[in-house]
Every structure is written in C-alpha cells, then in structure tokens.
Amino acid sequence: MPRKTRPVxxxxxxxxxxxxxxxxxxxxxxxxxxxxRAIDDxxxxxxDIDAVVTGNMEMxxxxxxxxxxxxxxxxxxxxxxxxxxxxxxxxxTVFGAADNLVASGLHDVxxxxxxxxxxxxxTTGGITAMADPLWARHLQTGALTGMAALEVIDExxxxxxxxxxxxxxxxxxxxxxxxxxxxxxxxxxxxMIDDLMQKSPPLVGELRLIHMCSQxxxxxxxxxxxxxxxxxxxxxxxxxxxxxxxxxxxxxxxxSGVPTYDAHGKLETTTxxxxxxxxxxxxxIARPSEEIDVFEMYDPSAWWGLSWIRDFLLLxxxxxxxxxxxxDIAIEGRFPINPSGGVTATNPIGATALLRPLEAALxxxxxxxxxxxxxxxxxxxxxxxxxxxWTVLMLLSKEKPDA
Amino acid sequence: MPPKPLSEELIHREHMARFPQRWSTGPVMGKFLKALRDxxxxxxxxxxxxxxxxxxPREVCAVCRVAATQFEEVGPAGTLRNFDVxxxxxxxxVTGQSREVPYATAYVELDGAKGGATFWHELHETDMTxxxxxxxxxxxxEEDGKRTGAITDIKYFEIIEGEA
Amino acid sequence: MAAESDAFVVEGTFALPYxxxxxxxxxxxxxxxxxxxxxxxxxxPQTGKVFVPPRQVDEKDFTDLTGDxxxxxxxxxxxxxxxxxxxxxxxxxxxxxGLALIQLDGADTSIVHVVRGEDLGxxxxxxxxxxxxARERKATILxxxxxxxx
Numbered sequence: 001m002p003r004k005t006r007p008v009x010x011x012x013x014x015x016x017x018x019x020x021x022x023x024x025x026x027x028x029x030x031x032x033x034x035x036x037r038a039i040d041d042x043x044x045x046x047x048d049i050d051a052v053v054t055g056n057m058e059m060x061x062x063x064x065x066x067x068x069x070x071x072x073x074x075x076x077x078x079x080x081x082x083x084x085x086x087x088x089x090x091x092x093t094v095f096g097a098a099d100n101l102v103a104s105g106l107h108d109v110x111x112x113x114x115x116x117x118x119x120x121x122x123t124t125g126g127i128t129a130m131a132d133p134l135w136a137r138h139l140q141t142g143a144l145t146g147m148a149a150l151e152v153i154d155e156x157x158x159x160x161x162x163x164x165x166x167x168x169x170x171x172x173x174x175x176x177x178x179x180x181x182x183x184x185x186x187x188x189x190x191x192m193i194d195d196l197m198q199k200s201p202p203l204v205g206e207l208r209l210i211h212m213c214s215q216x217x218x219x220x221x222x223x224x225x226x227x228x229x230x231x232x233x234x235x236x237x238x239x240x241x242x243x244x245x246x247x248x249x250x251x252x253x254x255x256s257g258v259p260t261y262d263a264h265g266k267l268e269t270t271t272x273x274x275x276x277x278x279x280x281x282x283x284x285i286a287r288p289s290e291e292i293d294v295f296e297m298y299d300p301s302a303w304w305g306l307s308w309i310r311d312f313l314l315l316x317x318x319x320x321x322x323x324x325x326x327x328d329i330a331i332e333g334r335f336p337i338n339p340s341g342g343v344t345a346t347n348p349i350g351a352t353a354l355l356r357p358l359e360a361a362l363x364x365x366x367x368x369x370x371x372x373x374x375x376x377x378x379x380x381x382x383x384x385x386x387x388x389x390w391t392v393l394m395l396l397s398k399e400k401p402d403a
Numbered sequence: 404m405p406p407k408p409l410s411e412e413l414i415h416r417e418h419m420a421r422f423p424q425r426w427s428t429g430p431v432m433g434k435f436l437k438a439l440r441d442x443x444x445x446x447x448x449x450x451x452x453x454x455x456x457x458x459x460p461r462e463v464c465a466v467c468r469v470a471a472t473q474f475e476e477v478g479p480a481g482t483l484r485n486f487d488v489x490x491x492x493x494x495x496x497v498t499g500q501s502r503e504v505p506y507a508t509a510y511v512e513l514d515g516a517k518g519g520a521t522f523w524h525e526l527h528e529t530d531m532t533x534x535x536x537x538x539x540x541x542x543x544x545e546e547d548g549k550r551t552g553a554i555t556d557i558k559y560f561e562i563i564e565g566e567a
Numbered sequence: 568m569a570a571e572s573d574a575f576v577v578e579g580t581f582a583l584p585y586x587x588x589x590x591x592x593x594x595x596x597x598x599x600x601x602x603x604x605x606x607x608x609x610x611x612p613q614t615g616k617v618f619v620p621p622r623q624v625d626e627k628d629f630t631d632l633t634g635d636x637x638x639x640x641x642x643x644x645x646x647x648x649x650x651x652x653x654x655x656x657x658x659x660x661x662x663x664x665g666l667a668l669i670q671l672d673g674a675d676t677s678i679v680h681v682v683r684g685e686d687l688g689x690x691x692x693x694x695x696x697x698x699x700x701a702r703e704r705k706a707t708i709l710x711x712x713x714x715x716x717x
Contacts, residue, residue: 029592419584425578
C-alpha cells in the first residue's frame with residue numbers, strides 16, 4: 001500500500017471565470033489570472049514557490065512546448081517546472097504530480113496549473129487526433145458517443161433512463177447558476193424536462209446537445225505545501241490530500257465499456273469502479289455514499305455522470321437512479337454531486353480535472369459561497385476522466401491524515 | 404509619455420497547421436492490413452497466457468503484457484455489442500465538409516474472438532430503428548482490385564437478415 | 568508470427584485549423600505596427616526594464632507592465648543571428664535571409680526578426696539595423712517587412 005513520506009496540504013486555490021470569450025488574453029495571460037488568484041488566496045509570494053507543475057492538451061492551442069512560453073505568466077521563471085499531459089485527466093495528473101512532489105520531500109511548496117483555450121483550436125479535431133490513424137481516426141467523432149446512454153436505457157428502460165439523465169442535467173445547471181466562475185448557465189428547471197427530452201437536438205444516439213459538456217477557456221491553480229510550510233503560510237484552513245489513485249485501461253479497443261475479461265477470466269470492471277475499490281479499501285471507507293460529504297465528479301456528459309454514480313459509490317442495481325430521482329445529489333441533498341455545476345457547465349479541458357479537487361477543497365474550507373453545501377465537509381471526493389478512459393480519483397480531507 | 408490606451412480591437416490570427424505524416428504499420432498491424440487486402444480475412448492475435456484475442460492485433464497482450472504472437476482468423480460475422488447512430492457529424496476541420504447523417508458505427512464481437520474484445524467499424528443501415536444490441540452482423544469487403552491495405556478494405560458491416 | 572517484412576508505410580496528413588489570440592496587450596502592439604508604424608515596448612515601473620514585444624506582467628515578479636508604454640527603435644543592433652539559406656515547405660520566407668535577435672534602441676530585450684538587404688556574409692553581432700515597414704500592413708509581426716543594415 002503506497003505511503004506518503006509526509007502529509008500534503010492545499011494552501012491556496014485560484015481560477016478564472018470560465019468563458020468562451022477570452023480573446024482579450026493570450027495563453028500566459030489567461031494562466032496568470034488563475035495563478036495570481038491562487039497566490040493571493042494563499043497569501044504567499046513567488047519566492048515561496050519551489051516548483052511548478054503545469055498541464056494542458058497542446059493539440060487544442062497548437063502551440064508546441066507551451067510551458068516555455070507560459071513562463072511569461074505562470075511564475076515558473078527560475079524554478080523547476082514539469083509539464084504533464086494526459087488528455088482529459090491532465091488536471092488530475094497535475095494534481096497527483098504536485099502532491100507526489102511535496103509528499104516525497106523533494107519540494108516543500110508546489111504550484112499546480114491546468115488550463116485550456118478551447119477557442120483557439122478545434123476541440124473535436126484535437127480529440128480525434130488521439131485516435132489511431134490506421135484503424136480509428138476515420139470513425140472517431142471527438143468525445144461524442146451515445147453508447148453510455150444506450151447501456152443505461154437498455155438496463156432501466158427508455159423513459160426512466162432518459163428522464164433521470166435529464167434530471168441530472170437540470171440539477172447540474174442549477175448548481176452552475178450559483179457558481180460565478182461557471183461558464184454556461186441555462187436556467188433550467190425540472191418542468192422543462194419533457195421539452196428538453198423531445199427537443200434538444202440529438203448528437204449521437206440519445207446523447208443530446210443539452211447533455212454534453214461545455215468547451216471553455218479557463219485556468220485553475222492550486223498550491224500544495226508540506227505540513228510545516230502550511231502551518232507557516234496559514235492564511236486559509238489547509239485542505240489535506242489524503243490519497244489519489246489513477247486507473248487506466250490500455251486502449252483495449254473497447255471504448256464502450258463492453259464487458260471484457262482479465263487474465264484470470266474475471267469480468268473487467270470500469271476504471272471508475274476499479275479506482276473506487278482501490279481508493280476506498282486502502283482508506284478504510286466501507287460505505288462511500290455515507291462517509292463522503294461531497295463529490296466533484298468529472299462528468300463529460302449527463303449520461304456518464306448518471307451512470308458513474310453507481311461505479312464510484314460502489315452501488316448496485318438502480319440505487320444511482322434513485323439518488324438522482326430523489327434529488328440526493330443536489331447541493332442541499334444527502335449526497336451532493338458537483339455543487340460547482342460540473343463539466344457540463346464548465347470545461348476548459350486541461351483545467352477541468354484540476355477544477356474538481358479545487359472545488360472540493362473550497363467545499364472543505366467552507367469557502368464556496370453560493371454553491372457551498374450546507375454541512376461540515378470532512379471528506380471530499382474528486383474525479384478526473386479522459387485519455388483512454390482513465391480515471392483519477394482523489395480524496396481530500398479536512399483533518400490531517402496520519403503520516 | 405502619456406499612458407497608451409490598450410487596444411479595443413482584439414487581433415486574431417488564423418492558421419491551418421498542416422503537415423504530412425508517414426506511419427509505419429509495424430509488423431503486427433501490417434500483417435493484419437495485408438490479410439484484409441490480399442485474403443479478405445480479419446486476423447486477431449491471441450495471448451498465450453490468458454487466451455484473449457485482440458483485434459486489430461497488437462504486439463503485446465494488454466492485460467498480461469506478454470508477446471502475443473499467435474494469429475487466428477476471426478469473423479467475418481459477429482455480434483453487435485454496442486453502436487452509435489450519429490446525427491451530428493462534426494465538420495472535417497480541414498475541408499469543412501460533413502459526412503451524410505445519420506450514419507452508424509458499431510462495436511462488433513467477431514465470431515471466434517475470445518475474451519469479449521470488440522472491433523470498431525462502420526455499420527451500414529438505412530433504417531436505424533432496426534439497430535439493437537445483440538444483432539448479428541457481417542463484414543462486407545471492398546472489391547478485388549480496390550483494396551489497398553487499409554481498415555477501409557472492409558467497407559462496412561451490415562445486419563445479417565433473418566438471424567436474431 | 569508477424570515479420571518485419573509485414574510492415575509497410577501509410578501516408579496521411581495532419582491538419583487542424585487554429586485561431587490565435589494576441590490578447591489585449593499583444594493587440595495594442597500589433598495595431599500600433601499597422602496604424603502608426605511605430606514599435607512600442609512596456610517599461611517596468613521599478614526597474615525601468617523595457618520589454619519588447621510587450622507583455623502583461625514581468626515574469627520574475629508579476630509586476631503589471633501595461634501602464635507605461637514607450638516607443639522604441641526604429642533602429643537597433645543585432646545581438647545574435649544566423650543566415651538561413653535552405654528552402655522548405657514549412658519555412659515560409661524567401662531565402663537567403665538573416666534570422667536575427669535585434670535589440671531596438673530603448674529596449675532591454677531583443678526581438679526575433681529578419682534582416683535583408685546586403686551581403687549577409689557581412690552580418691555581425693553589433694551591426695546596426697533599421698525597421699522597414701511593409702506597405703500593406705495587417706497587424707502581424709510582418710508589418711515590419713524586415714530590418715535593413717544601416
């Protein structure tokens with residue numbers, strides 16, 4: 001079982017207002033906004049930062065080695081800087097790398113940055129470029145697929161499944177309405193569900209326009225520190241990084257989650273469920289839906305968001321649909337999911353998976369303002385998704401973990 | 404000098420990044436593509452440890468991480484495990500053109516493939532209401548003389564009528 | 568078994584459209600090239616360092632630089648160079664030309680640009696050069712067509 005050399009705290013966070021109208025800034029300037037806010041939030045100076053980890057998917061902006069240019073605004077001048085790129089999980093891998101750097105003792109204070117300027121490139125084309133040119137690229141349609149929807153519909157019935165997915169979407173939008181940094185807010189309400197189910201243009205299968213994630217310009221930054229430095233910095237309550245795990249399936253040519261079998265003939269699970277099994281087992285969490293207070297989930301579409309509730313919380317049957325139908329996942333509900341509005345509202349891809357633990361940290365601090373969940377948050381869960389169906393699952397804690 | 408006001412006009416520069424690429428198929432994918440072209444056969448490779456098939460084949464078993472050197476023919480028929488009906492075709496970033504919609508893509512578990520591996524290709528069907536998981540489908544190859552050693556040497560899959 | 572002889576090469580193209588934003592600071596600079604035929608820099612309020620092209624903040628201390636714009640050039644000195652003589656589809660400029668770092672009069676940083684006009688074999692560090700503006704200008708770096716030795 002992996003052990004950290006020493007505990008790591010998040011001492012400051014910052015993000016831009018995510019938008020599709022950021023022609024007023026170039027890459028370093030966009031990043032600078034988030035970095036400046038994180039530094040101010042932590043109350044540190046550039047001298048306090050020992051190293052920088054930064055990530056984005058450079059295919060979206062078409063700038064090679066962007067970390068070199070970004071030094072103009074990201075605070076990395078004269079410091080060790082690591083660049084990370086793992087598709088949609090980039091921000092979460094940035095998170096994990098920064099945590100590992102401090103946990104290892106190599107650095108005491110690390111600045112983690114994720115960003116993207118989707119507007120400068122072609123999002124679908126950029127994603128499609130990841131497909132194998134010899135057998136997949138001619139078929140790939142970016143991140144659009146209706147297969148997740150088809151699986152939920154086949155399992156729970158056409159009407160119930162579609163209604164639950166739309167209900168999930170409305171709840172996410174209602175959360176986004178309370179988040180001043182969210183990109184898209186449509187003012188959806190539950191009485192619109194029937195209409196949306198009929199009229200939102202279908203993209204692929206039962207994946208409709210309204211279900212699908214945003215394409216945003218934005219950046220997020222988080223500052224990680226050792227316990228000793230966190231105590232000295234001490235401007236905000238520290239949020240502790242309890243654990244994180246990355247699970248990926250090497251591209252096994254079966255993107256839909258169609259059952260495949262491992263070397264022992266055992267049915268393979270999704271990366272979401274595998275990550276949850278590992279993370280909760282090694283942190284002694286037996287009933288995640290009761291022991292976790294809030295979950296910022298990377299939900300690229302309302303269908304995946306709905307479906308993965310079951311995997312991440314190790315539920316069975318239709319418990320996840322029931323949670324959505326009862327409104328448990330609302331900010332004021334029993335198990336709030338994405339109080340920030342999640343990825344369907346805001347998606348600057350290189351930042352998105354960093355914004356999940358960032359928002360989770362705000363919840364633990366009690367700092368999320370209008371989208372704060374109305375309870376003491378002791379344990380927060382955050383997930384990243386991307387690459388070839390990778391999952392990164394992160395556990396944050398109000399209390400300092402035992403070393 | 405008096406402060407210079409920042410520009411109201413925001414400058415953009417459009418640029419098409421375009422460059423040629425040359426991919427080596429490698430021996431394994433090369434063998435697979437040549438079998439499509441020369442023999443109209445779909446070749447999977449099989450892991451000597453767990454027995455899983457991989458199609459298209461790859462050098463190493465994704466699960467066991469050992470060399471998978473044994474090849475076996477699979478298909479040309481199979482079972483539709485999942486599919487997509489695409490209503491919105493993203494325009495080609497270069498040409499701006501879109502495929503005609505709706506069109507369908509399929510994940511097919513080819514007959515003889517072990518371990519549940521599915522093969523991704525186009526599904527040719529005009530009546531999308533027919534599509535459901537579990538249908539029997541088969542590969543339709545490009546005619547002799549027109550196959551080039553590309554994945555499109557299989558034109559598409561089609562539903563096998565009358566088989567449930 | 569698959570053999571090395573089974574491998575072959577497939578040709579393709581990578582192509583994606585991009586749309587780069589100069590940002591407000593960059594736009595100010597480019598618009599001045601186009602409309603005023605002047606080259607500006609921004610000056611650090613404490614250290615007095617003049618950055619050309621301008622940027623929003625000093626990368627070392629995050630000081631806002633956008634409050635103090637100064638005109639620089641149009642002459643300057645070469646601080647580094649190489650002479651490009653090869654043609655290639657992705658190298659868009661007619662050859663030969665000097666690819667040079669040029670520190671404009673009044674600037675503390677050098678910009679990268681093109682030197683044309685004389686026997687490029689005589690180009691040297693320290694050589695004085697002057698900006699030659701293009702007749703048709705579009706708010707790009709090539710609104711300065713090239714630099715010419717003085």
